[in-house]
Amino acid sequence: MKHKGMISLLLGTLLLCFVLVGCGGKNSSADAASAFIGTWDLYEITGDDGTSHEDIKSMNEFGLETYLEIEKDGKGTFNVFGEEISLTWKAKNSTQIEVTMEYDGEKQTEPLTLKDGKVSFSVEGEKAMVFEKGKKHDRSDKPASGSEKGGAAAPDSSKGDDDEKNVKEINSVVADDDTVKIEAIKMYDDTFGDAIIEFKVTNKSDKNLVISCSYGSWSVDGKMVDPSMYENIKAGTYTDGALYFTKDNLGGGTEKLVNIDGKFEVTDDDYNTVGTYEFKYEQKG
The missing domain is CATH 2.40.128 (Lipocalin)
Known part of the structure; x- marks a missing residue:
């Protein structure tokens, strides 16, 4: 999509x-x-x-x-x-x-x-x-955003630990430049069996930005897939983002996330691309 x-x-x-x-x-x-x-x-x-x-x-x-x-x-x-x-x-x-x-x-x-x-x-x-x-x-269901000051990202209050199955920590920096810092935090299966990778995305610029998946750039273990992620990030703030892989598209949950290769696209309010960032991840047993 x-x-x-x-x-x-x-x-x-x-x-x-x-x-x-x-x-x-x-x-x-x-x-x-x-x-x-x-x-x-x-x-x-x-x-x-x-x-x-x-x-x-x-x-x-x-x-x-x-x-x-x-x-x-x-x-x-x-x-x-x-x-x-x-x-x-x-x-x-x-x-x-x-x-x-x-x-x-x-x-x-x-x-x-x-x-x-x-x-x-x-x-x-x-x-x-x-x-x-x-x-x-109910707008309280939306993921919380906050200032970069204060360390780790605030947890999503609408999603308790009981909703996260097969959690695997990642804790790696995907990109860090003058515009954004993208950190992969963890992956897990949600209650529907879909695979989710949680990211912390920090907007280091003085403009409002949007991060989304670059269409047609994602593959998992050699299979083309169409994950979803879309987050608004105001200037000087961070957000907790979620990259969704549906069970039907992926053919399973996080156990299928073996070799991930894809790109994130960052755009400004005028839909101009300000950066493209590659995400590669190899899950080890």
């Missing part, structure tokens, strides 16, 4: 450059706003080069969630992979509200349309971001 392409679509094209086109419909609700109130999870992106519902579900399993929260007071948030964008809205009619979002200094006011129990933004007349009604998200 090309996470960078998704991120560019959601944070770049959709919020800075796109033109949203609404489509009308009829709804018998007397309250023009009530049907929109609540949480709306991204369901799919339709059109050429879109993203299927199954791919969206897979991304959600890795913690890569995108959703809208529409509040009663005319405010709300658009959350893309943990990055929150404030919004305001007002009702136009029973099937459409006007949503105003500001991102990177650019403000857009565009329609959000309700049809067949889902809401959607239409993009450039062909693509559409479609959302389904969901439950309010």
